[in-house]
Each structure stands twice: as C-alpha cells, then as structure tokens.
Amino acid sequence: MSTSCYASLSCNDTRNSYVEGTASIDFTSKVLSYGLPDSSKPNLLPYGELTFFDCLSAGSRFYIDLTDIGERMGRGDRTFDLWEVDMPVDLRKRFSSKDCVWIPTCVEIGIGYRYEYHPSRTHISDTQFWLADISLPDIWVVPRLSYERDVIRDNGTYLNFSLSKEIEIFDSVSIVPSVSQGWGDVRRVAGYLPGPDMVGRLDHSGLMDAFFRLDIVWKVSERVSVSVFAAYSEFLFDHDIRKSARNYIRQSDAGAHNRSWSIPFGLSVKVSM
Known part of the structure; x- marks a missing residue:
C-alpha cells in the first residue's frame, strides 16, 4: 500500500489518467461470510473494476460455484453456475497532517454501497449494504476498522477490526x-x-469470526500480480455463537461433522490497466 498522503481539497491526485481499470480472477476453496460458508466448495470469482480520478470506483464480482453444494442447501443445483453477483461502489480518500494539524499520520477513509444480486433459481433474496472503513496505512502494522449494514434482508450490522x-x-x-x-x-x-437445537434464530449479539490469513504476492510486472493465500477462521470468544456456527456448518457441509472452524485457501491473478 502506498505511503503517500494527498491534499483534502481534491481526490487523490496521483493518477496518470482519469480512468483506470482492474481485472482479476480468483479461485477459492470456499466462500465465507462472517466465518460461515456461503459455499463450502470451490468457486471462481471473476472481478472487474473501474476507478475514476483515483478515488471513486465501481465494479462487479461474479461467484461461480464449481460444485452442487447449492442443492444440499436447498438453493437448487448450482453446479458450474453463477449464483451471486456483487456490485460495489466505493469513494475513498486519504488525509494527512498537511490537511489538518491534529492528524498525526496518514488516515484513509472509505464509504461505499454494495448491491448483492442472486439469480431467481437460487431462491436467495437480493440485498443491499452500506459500507464504511477507516485505516492508518502508514504505520508499521496497518489497523483497519470496517462497518457493514445490510439494509434490506435483515438490517443487521457487522463490525470488523483487522491488523x-x-x-x-x-x-x-x-x-x-x-x-x-x-x-x-x-x-x-x-x-x-x-x-x-436448530429451532428459530440465535437471538444474541457478540464476537463472531476470528480470521488469520497469510498472502504471498508475486508482482510479475508493474501491472500484473499473482497471489496465493491460506487462512483459518474460528469463533473463539462466544460459546453460544460458536455452538450455533457448528450447527450451521454441519448443515452446509456434509463432511464437516462437529466443527466451527474453516480453512479456506486460494489463488488470484490481477491485471491493472
């Protein structure tokens, strides 16, 4: 991540052009949301994004399930089928002590919106999210706090803190x-x-997924990179949520038995234009 900061009177003005594009294709062994599998089998995730004036971006990510896990989840046979499309819009800005004397280091702030589309055959309702995050990209270990609000399906709020x-x-x-x-x-x-006992819904708030991840990134050229990752997800701190997660994972993955953890891994190829 760049260690530069930019003036607050305009968007991040380090561009060589007014419009830049990014395309990637990812392979992942499973798709997780909040530590829980949306698909516990391999998926392909093509993604395309356009960034305007180095601050406003819009893109689409496609989820292509390579297995029949959807049939077991009661969502219809999704084998080699597109089962979800995410369409995010993101506005991002960096501020430094040049912008305000009380800012001791570079601060990056993002706000966004995401539409989540599901084909009718999946029997999953579409939804929309409001998103926000703040990070300190210049310090030795980068902290980031993100906010997500589902405004259609359940009005749920999710916070995540990462290093x-x-x-x-x-x-x-x-x-x-x-x-x-x-x-x-x-x-x-x-x-x-x-x-x-799988009756009703868990009426309980608390700490959800703890996520440990390692990426290895190879910058093939200025515009092309290849990365691999492995991760471990577990519900470490809340007994009720961990017990309920075991039931959820057992239902979505016939081979999971009595576990609440997941170990996803994957590969990504990214091209910038």
Whole structure:
C-alpha cells in the first residue's frame, strides 16, 4: 500500500489518467461470510473494476460455484453456475497532517454501497449494504476498522477490526500476514445462525469470526500480480455463537461433522490497466 498522503481539497491526485481499470480472477476453496460458508466448495470469482480520478470506483464480482453444494442447501443445483453477483461502489480518500494539524499520520477513509444480486433459481433474496472503513496505512502494522449494514434482508450490522503487515522478502515477492475479529449485532447474528437445537434464530449479539490469513504476492510486472493465500477462521470468544456456527456448518457441509472452524485457501491473478 502506498505511503503517500494527498491534499483534502481534491481526490487523490496521483493518477496518470482519469480512468483506470482492474481485472482479476480468483479461485477459492470456499466462500465465507462472517466465518460461515456461503459455499463450502470451490468457486471462481471473476472481478472487474473501474476507478475514476483515483478515488471513486465501481465494479462487479461474479461467484461461480464449481460444485452442487447449492442443492444440499436447498438453493437448487448450482453446479458450474453463477449464483451471486456483487456490485460495489466505493469513494475513498486519504488525509494527512498537511490537511489538518491534529492528524498525526496518514488516515484513509472509505464509504461505499454494495448491491448483492442472486439469480431467481437460487431462491436467495437480493440485498443491499452500506459500507464504511477507516485505516492508518502508514504505520508499521496497518489497523483497519470496517462497518457493514445490510439494509434490506435483515438490517443487521457487522463490525470488523483487522491488523495487517506487508513484508517484502524479495524484490518482487512479499508476504502479508493479517488477523481480524468480527462482531455482529442481534439482527446480523440472527440473520445467519440458528437457535439452540436448530429451532428459530440465535437471538444474541457478540464476537463472531476470528480470521488469520497469510498472502504471498508475486508482482510479475508493474501491472500484473499473482497471489496465493491460506487462512483459518474460528469463533473463539462466544460459546453460544460458536455452538450455533457448528450447527450451521454441519448443515452446509456434509463432511464437516462437529466443527466451527474453516480453512479456506486460494489463488488470484490481477491485471491493472
């Protein structure tokens, strides 16, 4: 991540052009939301994004399920089918002590919106999210606090705090360890997790997924990068949420038995234009 800060009177003005594009295709062993599997089998995730004036971006991410997990979840056979499209819009800005004397280091703030679309055959309702985040990208370990509000499906709120560090090990290769912890309010938790003995919904707010991740990034050229990742997700701090997560995962993955943890891994190829 860049360590530059920019004047607050305009968007981040480091562009070579007014419009820039990014395209990527990811492979992931499973798709998680809040530590819970939306799909516990392999997926392809093509993504395209346009950024205007280096501050306003809009894109689309496509989720292509490579298995029949959807049939077991009661959502219809999704084998090699598109089952979700995310369409985010993001406005992002950096501020420094040049902008305000009481800012001791670079502060990055983002606000956004995301529309989540599901084809009718999946029997999943569409929804929309308001998003916001704040981070300190210039310090040795980068902290980030993010906010998500589902405004259609369940009005649930989810907060996530993360720490990450990019470590260069060769000229074009770096590793990025990160750790994060999520928290959900009553509506966010109830929107996903079943109640005791799979009856009703879990009427409970608390700490949700703890996430430990390691990325290895190879910058093939100025515009092309390849990365791999492995992660571990678990519900460490709340017994009721952890117990309910076991039931959820058992229902979505026939081989999961009695566990609340997940170990996703994947590969990504990214091209900037």
